[in-house]
Amino acid sequence: MPKTIGLYPGSFDPLTNGHLDIAKRALKVCDHLIIAVVANPNKSSTFTAAERVALWKTVAPRLGRNVKVDSFEGLLVDYAYHIKADLIFRGLRAVADFEYEFQMALINRTLHSDIEVCFLVPNEQFIFLSSSAVKEVARLGGDVKGFVPPAVEKSLRMKFKIRP
Ligand code: ADP
Numbered sequence: 001m002p003k004t005i006g007l008y009p010g011s012f013d014p015l016t017n018g019h020l021d022i023a024k025r026a027l028k029v030c031d032h033l034i035i036a037v038v039a040n041p042n043k044s045s046t047f048t049a050a051e052r053v054a055l056w057k058t059v060a061p062r063l064g065r066n067v068k069v070d071s072f073e074g075l076l077v078d079y080a081y082h083i084k085a086d087l088i089f090r091g092l093r094a095v096a097d098f099e100y101e102f103q104m105a106l107i108n109r110t111l112h113s114d115i116e117v118c119f120l121v122p123n124e125q126f127i128f129l130s131s132s133a134v135k136e137v138a139r140l141g142g143d144v145k146g147f148v149p150p151a152v153e154k155s156l157r158m159k160f161k162i163r164p
Helices: 017-026 049-063 076-082 095-111 131-139 150-159
Strands: 005-010 032-038 067-072 087-091 116-120
Touching: 005 017, 005 076, 017 032, 017 049, 017 087, 017 116, 032 049, 049 067, 049 150, 076 095, 087 095, 095 116, 131 150
Parallel strands: 005 032, 005 087, 032 067, 087 116
Antiparallel strands: none
16 A cells, blocks of 8 residues: 655744654554754754754654655745645644634645645644744743653744753
């Protein structure tokens, strides 16, 4: 049987435990998962694309050998087509995510009709979690241990020059 290739794209600025939860769930549905950091230069980010990729590369091995980390610029569907993805995974947290994700899924389907988008719902403990909220807590010196993997926590401390 052909192997299913899943793509989990995102800004991941930086990745959080919510992103990790979605990646783990995606692995129940596909054989290979490619986690792809969006590296569009016109979108400002706290961590560079290289830093965001490096953080995923530190964390991803614990998910399994069938996970790869990459980055891309330009249209998501073009990249998905290029890597022969069968499924694009997106996480749905609350109603707020729905409208945007639904619009993007339909636009992407118009551009490339043969790639399906699969929405996954995280564990409820991550429903409130976002990269921007985590950065805000870290910037103000708060403890983000429960929200991000240790490597990300360390990077946030370095980024915002906060002592342990
Ligand atoms: P983007 O700019 O592509 O939305 P994000 O890094 O914010 O990039 O999110 C990437 C994907 O992960 C999106 O589908 C988003 O809805 C999902 N996501 C973000 N945070 C969480 C979370 N806490 N739980 C589940 N999914 C999440």
